[in-house]
Amino acid sequence: MLEIKGLEVKLEEEDKQILKGVDLSIAPGTVHAIMGPNGSGKSTLSYVLSGKDGYDVIGGEATLDGEDLLELEPEERAAMGLFLAFQYPVEIPGVGNMTFLRTAVNAQRKARGEDELSAGDFLKVVREKAKSLKIDADMLKRPVNMGFSGGEKKRNEILQMAMLEPKMCVLDETDSGLDVDAMKLVADGVNALRSEGRSFLVITHYQRLLDHIKPDIVHIMADGRIVKSGGPELALEVENNGYADILSEVA
């Protein structure tokens, strides 16, 4: 599904390289996790995949189902089925959550040549999905993420993901800032979406989320590279011993 080969990225404004040759291959229906010390480039990878400005790709490639992602506009990547749950969801005053969601859903449908959802059908689906994530009607009426607590913002990301039904979901620290119950809600939301044709890349610092969302493969990222990959036990090792052992082992 997602193939990343030798991806090298520097900042546009500064002479600073962040990704130094990332290789990652995610098969359909699988869940991959990325762990790694602060500042190792995890969020940068997620931004570059989804098309944020400010980065120069200086080497390598990234394809989704064989199509070159890096040439596309962010909205085209989204319409192809790429989704990023942000580490820091953005507040947008003056744009209603519902208007935003409906515009997004219908824009993607249109880009894929599908019929737009009617206002009624849309409302029905949103209400149902919001309910399972314990997002109340009042939150849906408010401007995007405005006045939402940290955990509410993260749940709102999962709601968007559920509405957009992407095939490649990148979750950047969706677990941070969540209480135990909210973590369970979010994990249930993710697990409900798991299917043969849908893959996940879960960026996290903690084993806890991975207890709920069982990864097939765990990668360790350090200084802009994937330095080690393994099974779920790798996450446990990080949880117990930190990164020091792994980093010295690969150095």
Next chain:
Amino acid sequence: MALAKLKQDVTDARLAAVSLPEGAAWINAARNDALTRVAAMGLPTRRDEYWKYTDPSSITAVDAPQAAILDNDEGPLFADVDRVKIVFVDGVFDEDASDDLTAEGVTIERLADVAASDIHWAKDLYGVLEARGQKPVARPLAALNTATATDGVVIRVTAKAEKPINLIYLHNDASSDAVLHNLVKVEAGAEVTLLETGPAASRFSKLLEVDVAEGAAFHHVRAQGRDHERRAVTHCFARIEKEATFKSFTLTFNGVLTRNECVLEIIGDDASAHVAGACVGDGKDFHHDDTVFITHDAVNCESRQVFKKVLRNGATGVFQGKILVKEGAQKTDGYQISQSLLLDDDSQFLAKPELEIYADDVACSHGSTSGAIDEDALFYLRSRGVPEKIARNMLTLSFLAEALEEIADEGLAEELRDRLESWLNRHS
């Protein structure tokens, strides 16, 4: 004191071309007084502090510059609103295009008819609020309007008006020079909504005097637009009495020169005055100026100024806003915000927010900002599949939202929001 030479020359030239209309004795006197005020103050020039950011020369010139009539397939605004339509074409009343000037709760007359009556209540309003509003800042163009206006409407509201009154200003003649003067007297406890729409004229001088009596409510929603080359100088003078509500919102599209002055005097306790504006301008000859002066002269009153401008391709926006809290006007709550969204580096926003406070127990705040589209918000929307152009327009509309929220009637607000959206779609 003698006027500066440039000012004297401009004033002499313009006044030489003016002949006062003839009417009943009371209005002749009001017009003569106004003309005397103009001669004493002199017409504005760029050297005046109050006109530092806006060049009035095309307004004070003897002849109105041409303004092409733009073709645009949008239908008239508020077509589905049940309202009394009063149509002026290039500043001249069009009886055939207008509705019967009747609605329950209001009496509507033409200024031309009122001016011919020997006795009329309008005597106590015509030019009266304008003259009061000449201090502390001179507004000679308003006095010139009082002196020379021959047409307009005179509205008296005695109860909750059955439906809104819509003044529709059509522009058909590329060299029209129109002057209209409207009066609205909202009596105690009464309520009315005044709508004003249309591009009006090549050069338009329009003045509105509003008296909002105790417990009365005046709602004003205006849309100026369409023709890019048009020029307009408008004034609104309002006197707001005890427990009264005044709410005015203006949407402006296009125009090489628009100066909207709003001069509000709150004279009764527990009253509220809101004035808001949203404008969208495209091109380096777009120039839009909101100039507001709110005087608080009573206890426990609230005022709000909310002005938002979207400027692109070298457009210029101006805001001059003042809150004056007089001695004894305790518990005043005054809020003022003026913001611009600059869609490129060539556009500019010039703001002069002012507070002058002579009471000690007041809460007044003001703020002015200029900014660009929030890139993080833009990326967030696009990452969800919203195409860039739509995402930009969504963020632009959201920037304007706070001003549109000042419109009490949801339906009217929605219609203006749709117009804004289609303007943005045409201009991006």
